[in-house]
Each structure stands twice: as C-alpha cells, then as structure tokens.
Amino acid sequence: MNRLKEFLESTQKKTFLDIGTGTGNFIHQITSMYEEYESFIGIDTSARLIEMATKHTPNDKVSFIEMDAYDMTFPDNHFDVVCLSNSLHHLSNIPQMFQAMKRVLKEDGYILIQEMIKDQLSEMQQSHKLMHHFAARIDRLSGDTHYETFTEQEIIDILGSQEGLSIDQEWILDVPRHKENSKEELDYIYNILERVMSRVPEDHQEEFIKEKEQVKQYIEKHGYDGCPSVFAVLKKQ
Ligand SMILES: C[S@@+](CC[C@H](N)C(=O)[O-])C[C@H]1O[C@@H](n2cnc3c(N)ncnc32)[C@H](O)[C@@H]1O
Known part of the structure; x- marks a missing residue:
C-alpha cells in the first residue's frame, strides 16, 4: 500500500489544513486516497490561486481561504493535521512558519511535509x-520568495531543527518513473518553459534566452521526468 495512504488510515485524523495550497494539488492528492477527513482548509496568499482552487474543487468538505500563514487567524490547537507541500523553498522565514504551524496544531496532531528534492535524480x-x-531565478527577479530546491539531507536537517517539533517518520515518495516522453508531453513542457520565459523583464531577456535554450537542449537530449519528493511527518515534542 502507498505509504502516505497507510499513514493517513492509521491516524484516522479528521481536520486538515494545507498551507501554501496554490490550486489545491496536495488536497486533491490526499482526499483521493483518504476519505475519513471531516474538513480540509487550504490557505494561500494569492487571491488568484484561491479562486482557481475553489473553482476546481466541488467538494463540501473542502474550502479555500486567502490568508498569510505567518499570520493565521485560526485558534491555537485547532487542526489534527497541518500540511505543507512543495512550499518550503518558497518561505522567507522557515522557523517562523513552523512555529505558526505548531500553534494551530493539536497536541496529538501531525505536520505533513512534501517537498521535491534536488539530489538522487535520474538524467530525466x-x-x-x-x-x-x-x-525560481526569474521569480526572484520580480521580488518573489522562490529559492532553489533542497537535497533530502538539507530538508531533514531543516525539519529536525524546528523548536518543539520532532520528525516521526520520513521517506522518499515513490513515484512511477517515465521511460520516455510522448510528443504531447514534451510539447506541454516546452510550452511551460515559454510561459516562464514570458515573465522575464526586458533588460534580462538576452541572459535568460541563452539559459532557456540550454534547458531546452538538455530536455531534448535526456527527456523529462518529475523530481522525487521527500515526505515527512512531524509531531509536537
Ligand atoms: C509551489 S506552490 C505549492 C502549491 C501546492 N502546495 C502544491 O504542492 O502544488 C507554493 C505556494 O505557497 C504560497 N505561499 C508562499 N508564502 C505563503 C504564506 N506566507 N502564506 C500562505 N501561502 C504562501 C504561494 O503563494 C504558492 O502558491
């Protein structure tokens, strides 16, 4: 059985919060494998993403709120499970975020972290x-907090050093690997690359066009596959 599903079923937890939910990807991932939840709230600072998430999630048990996770209005000890998926490398102050997550988490609750890693990668x-x-480099040009991703060990070190929290378990999420890409898949990826490129300010175009071509050439030669993710469960100490 999928380890995440096994974990969720063993806990039988009911109230979930997803921080930095974006369009609600992680909520969809969890609710597709675990039905025992009573409520799932996704928060994000982006009103546009909250609107999209709401539109794409016709589920009475799931709701989305525009809210800054550093300044949440939920009461203390409120949620059974607090999730953070692929957002660690978007945070301006990681310790402050974990203290905010800890505050809204029940004493016997869990923090679930999913984060893509930059080591142990195949060529694809x-x-x-x-x-x-x-x-991420383009986003930083516009002042967004978006760093490079971490290695598995860096993530474990970050999670293991948060005050009042300890790592209960950790594993690499086992995603089925592609052997080769279809033309449609590659076209989709190249399309994303062009959309990313369209965010580059005029005075940086030359430098980034060169880099975009290098990225594209690498993909043409080796193909494309998603990075694996670390999955970690934290508890209050
Ligand atoms: C890469 S996205 C992750 C989306 C989703 N969790 C997923 O796994 O696909 C990171 C998200 O974190 C949000 N974010 C960054 N800082 C935040 C904060 N202080 N409070 C709430 N959301 C935040 C961003 O707006 C962005 O939507």
Whole structure:
C-alpha cells in the first residue's frame, strides 16, 4: 500500500489544513486516497490561486481561504493535521512558519511535509530541476520568495531543527518513473518553459534566452521526468 495512504488510515485524523495550497494539488492528492477527513482548509496568499482552487474543487468538505500563514487567524490547537507541500523553498522565514504551524496544531496532531528534492535524480529528472531553478531565478527577479530546491539531507536537517517539533517518520515518495516522453508531453513542457520565459523583464531577456535554450537542449537530449519528493511527518515534542 502507498505509504502516505497507510499513514493517513492509521491516524484516522479528521481536520486538515494545507498551507501554501496554490490550486489545491496536495488536497486533491490526499482526499483521493483518504476519505475519513471531516474538513480540509487550504490557505494561500494569492487571491488568484484561491479562486482557481475553489473553482476546481466541488467538494463540501473542502474550502479555500486567502490568508498569510505567518499570520493565521485560526485558534491555537485547532487542526489534527497541518500540511505543507512543495512550499518550503518558497518561505522567507522557515522557523517562523513552523512555529505558526505548531500553534494551530493539536497536541496529538501531525505536520505533513512534501517537498521535491534536488539530489538522487535520474538524467530525466534533472530536467525538472533545471526548469525549476530557471523559473525560481526569474521569480526572484520580480521580488518573489522562490529559492532553489533542497537535497533530502538539507530538508531533514531543516525539519529536525524546528523548536518543539520532532520528525516521526520520513521517506522518499515513490513515484512511477517515465521511460520516455510522448510528443504531447514534451510539447506541454516546452510550452511551460515559454510561459516562464514570458515573465522575464526586458533588460534580462538576452541572459535568460541563452539559459532557456540550454534547458531546452538538455530536455531534448535526456527527456523529462518529475523530481522525487521527500515526505515527512512531524509531531509536537
Ligand atoms: C509551489 S506552490 C505549492 C502549491 C501546492 N502546495 C502544491 O504542492 O502544488 C507554493 C505556494 O505557497 C504560497 N505561499 C508562499 N508564502 C505563503 C504564506 N506566507 N502564506 C500562505 N501561502 C504562501 C504561494 O503563494 C504558492 O502558491
């Protein structure tokens, strides 16, 4: 059985919060494998993403709220499970975020972390990393907090050093690997690359066009696959 599903079923937890939910990907991932939840709230600072998430999630038990996770209005000890997926490398202050998550978590609750990693990659997965780091550098030009992703060990070190929390379990999420890409898949990836490129300010175009071509050439040569993720469960100490 999928380890995440096994974990969720063993806990039988009911109230969930997803921080930095974006369009609700992680909520969809969890609710597709675990039905015993009573409520799932997704929060994000982006009103546009909250609107999209709400539109794409016709589920009475799931709701989305525009809210800054550093300044949540939920009471103390409120949720059974607090999730953070692929957002660690978007945080301006990681310790402050974990203290905010800890505050709204019940004493016997769990923090679930999913985060893509930049080590242990196949040649195909290197394409995802290259594209991600390319996009992150462009986002930083516009003042967004978007860093490179971490190695598995860096993530474990970060999680293991948060005050009042301890790692209960950790594993690499086992995603089925592609052997080769279809033309449609590659066209989709190249399309994303062009969309990312369209965010580059005029005075940086030359430098980024060169880098975009290098990323594209790498993908043409090696193909494209998603990076694996670390999955970790934290508890209050
Ligand atoms: C890469 S996305 C992850 C989306 C989703 N969790 C997933 O796994 O696909 C990171 C999200 O974190 C959000 N975010 C960053 N800082 C935040 C904060 N302080 N409070 C709430 N959301 C935040 C961003 O707006 C962005 O939507």
